Amino acid sequence: EVQLLESGGGLVQPGGSLRLSCAASGLTLSNYAMSWVRQAPGKGLEWVSTVAFKTFYSDSVKGRFTISRDNSKNTLFLQMNSLRAEDTAVYYCAKYKGFCTSASCPHNAFDIWGQGTMVTVSS
Amino acid sequence: DIQMTQSPSTLSASVGDRVTIACRASQSISSWLAWYQQKPGKGPKLLIYKASSLESGVTSRFSGSGSGTEFTLTISSLQPDDFATYYCQHYNSYPYTFGQGTKLEIK
Numbered sequence: 469e470v471q472l473l474e475s476g477g478g479l480v481q482p483g484g485s486l487r488l489s490c491a492a493s494g495l496t497l498s499n500y501a502m503s504w505v506r507q508a509p510g511k512g513l514e515w516v517s518t519v520a521f522k523t524f525y526s527d528s529v530k531g532r533f534t535i536s537r538d539n540s541k542n543t544l545f546l547q548m549n550s551l552r553a554e555d556t557a558v559y560y561c562a563k564y565k566g567f568c569t570s571a572s573c574p575h576n577a578f579d580i581w582g583q584g585t586m587v588t589v590s591s
Numbered sequence: 592d593i594q595m596t597q598s599p600s601t602l603s604a605s606v607g608d609r610v611t612i613a614c615r616a617s618q619s620i621s622s623w624l625a626w627y628q629q630k631p632g633k634g635p636k637l638l639i640y641k642a643s644s645l646e647s648g649v650t651s652r653f654s655g656s657g658s659g660t661e662f663t664l665t666i667s668s669l670q671p672d673d674f675a676t677y678y679c680q681h682y683n684s685y686p687y688t689f690g691q692g693t694k695l696e697i698k
Contacts (some may be wrong), residue, residue: 503687513627513635513678515687524685560634564656578654579646583632 470494470580472561477585484551490544490561490582498539501564501573504546506557507583507584516559517546520573530553551589558584593617593681597690603698608669612693614662614679623683626655626664629692630675638677639664669695 476488488504501520507513517535518524525533534547544561562578593619604610614624622642626634637646639655642662652667666673674697679690 512682512692513629513689515680518685518687526686562634565637565640575623575684575687576645577637577640577680577682578627578635579637579640581636583634 470563472563472580472582474559474561474582476483476583477559479588479590480551481591482552482589485547485549486551486587487552488546488548488559488561488585488587490546492542492544492563493561495565495580496539497542497544499567501568501576502535502537502544503562503564503578503579504544505537505560505562505581506536506555506587507560508554508557511557514557517565518570519544520564548587551587553589556587558586560584592607592631592686593620593683593688595679595681595690597677597679597693598692601694601696603696604669605698606671609665609667610662610669610695611666612677612679612695614657614664614690616660616662616681616683619659620681620683622658623681624655624657624662624681625682626653627678627680628673628675629678635678649650666695671697 503518504516519535532550563580564576565579626639629635643655
């Protein structure tokens with residue numbers, strides 16, 4: 469069974485850092501583009517970042533968050549620095565539908581999602 | 592950035608009803624649109640991709656249509672398991688954006 473399992477969430481003070489992990493099973497992460505999507509309490513979904521052959525970030529996190537992956541561990545990461553109260557959310561990792569080719573990772577929908585990990589930024 | 596606007600925000604319906612949710616993009620996104628279902632405490636589930644393609648394993652009671660800037664999700668003959676929140680999302684270019692969501696409630 470294909471599964472994504474996030475971890476690393478918790479309570480952190482404003483200005484602090486946190487690193488989220490997303491462990492994949494039943495698939496090889498390096499074959500796909502992967503994203504982080506977040507959802508503030510009671511709010512809608514917000515795309516945060518994507519790693520394909522390049523990395524992409526929303527303006528709200530650019531310069532503060534870094535997406536990466538360790539292919540040997542089949543795990544996706546999100547390093548979050550300079551955290552703000554407005555970063556409080558459930559963070560989901562999500563897999564792109566469709567493979568990356570040797571040349572590109574086409575834009576695509578997210579066909580597999582994790583269960584999410586909660587990040588709370590508060591003093 | 593491309594803005595996605597869903598309507599209505601809340602929809603009350605009964606088991607057996609046919610319902611339609613609309614999604615409008617602020618500029619043309621061709622057919623690069625997905626629909627998701629989300630239940631409380633869970634990650635979203637992909638229902639429709641490329642505007643009208645049914646994701647594998649999803650019941651054919653769900654269908655999508657549209658292109659350019661106007662899209663719809665239709666659920667025929669609502670079942671109790673369908674009461675959830677639905678989101679549209681474009682993947683035409685970065686940044687990907689989602690609609691604000693439509694909460695489908697039992698009347």
